[in-house]
Amino acid sequence: MAKVLILGGTTEARLLAQKLAPRADLEVTLSLAGRTASPVAHAVPLRVGGFGGADGLAEHLARERVDALIDATHPYATSISHNAAGAARKAGVALVALRRPPWKAVAGDRWIEVDDTRAAVNALGPTSRRVFVAVGRNELKPFGGAPQHFYLIRSVDPVDPPLPLPQAAYVTARGPFSEADDSALMRKHAIDVVVSKNSGGSAAYGKIAAASALGIDVIMLRRPLAAHAPAVETVDDAIAWLDHALTSAATRGV
Numbered sequence: 170m171a172k173v174l175i176l177g178g179t180t181e182a183r184l185l186a187q188k189l190a191p192r193a194d195l196e197v198t199l200s201l202a203g204r205t206a207s208p209v210a211h212a213v214p215l216r217v218g219g220f221g222g223a224d225g226l227a228e229h230l231a232r233e234r235v236d237a238l239i240d241a242t243h244p245y246a247t248s249i250s251h252n253a254a255g256a257a258r259k260a261g262v263a264l265v266a267l268r269r270p271p272w273k274a275v276a277g278d279r280w281i282e283v284d285d286t287r288a289a290v291n292a293l294g295p296t297s298r299r300v301f302v303a304v305g306r307n308e309l310k311p312f313g314g315a316p317q318h319f320y321l322i323r324s325v326d327p328v329d330p331p332l333p334l335p336q337a338a339y340v341t342a343r344g345p346f347s348e349a350d351d352s353a354l355m356r357k358h359a360i361d362v363v364v365s366k367n368s369g370g371s372a373a374y375g376k377i378a379a380a381s382a383l384g385i386d387v388i389m390l391r392r393p394l395a396a397h398a399p400a401v402e403t404v405d406d407a408i409a410w411l412d413h414a415l416t417s418a419a420t421r422g423v
């Protein structure tokens with residue numbers, strides 16, 4: 170039986186695990202960083218927590234005799250993806266990255282693309298605005314430096330402690346989010362600008378579509394540089410890669 174390790178924390182990782190779980194020829198484990206207090210259920214056994222850098226992950230791959238590694242982490246989770254590339258090389262394990270393609274601006278979109286949250290705060294400008302922030306709770310600190318704005322902050326787990334901001338509302342919710350619900354939320358709080366990562370996929374696109382329909386700006390954080398690894402864009406392509414990798418290894422007698 171071939172051993173497969175999926176690095177997860179995304180919808181795609183969960184869907185991939187769901188599709189691979191019934192396969193009798195595979196023993197699949199999914200790894201989570203342990204960031205969310207109550208992660209969603211997965212169809213395969215989980216391991217939770219960091220490996221201790223690229224070397225720790227390489228040791229894990231060797232110790233557990235992993236045959237194939239699928240990096241299905243979020244496109245903005247750069248450390249773990251670089252570690253996966255280094256560890257797979259070191260341990261001689263086949264690796265593929267499953268990365269959803271980024272969203273592309275379409276007619277009607279009013280995107281301002283920036284490199285990080287610090288640049289996003291600069292792009293908000295000095296005049297008070299009503300800002301919907303959906304970038305995850307670990308990257309909120311720079312917004313504390315611009316207290317002139319009202320912020321609606323959405324995250325999976327509560328922001329604790331809250332930011333030192335005089336005007337902020339917090340929403341804890343887990344996607345997928347529809348355009349209709351996000352539009353209603355944005356209208357309720359009179360939002361005039363959205364700050365977002367370019368996550369890709371449909372689960373987080375509601376706010377982007379809603380912003381476009383409402384004619385408001387989106388400050389879009391550009392994708393960070395991807396780790397050097399062969400990549401696929403869909404769950405089915407990841408499965409095709411896996412089958413090919415395992416067949417080639419068997420043919421070579423690895």
Ligand SMILES: NC(=O)c1ccc[n+]([C@@H]2O[C@H](COP(=O)([O-])OP(=O)(O)OC[C@H]3O[C@@H](n4cnc5c(N)ncnc54)[C@H](OP(=O)(O)O)[C@@H]3O)[C@@H](O)[C@H]2O)c1
Binds near residue numbers: 176222242252
């Ligand atoms: N960044 C985002 O915007 C975002 C959005 C949605 C979901 N996520 C998910 O949240 C998790 C953490 O994201 P991040 O941006 O904090 O990652 P990161 O900065 O790339 O990773 C920081 C450290 O967390 C550990 N880690 C990350 N993902 C892991 C995984 N799947 N399994 C085991 N350890 C993991 C690793 O620790 P060691 O070095 O000790 O191994 C890694 O060096 C990822 O699984 C990602 O898919 C991230």
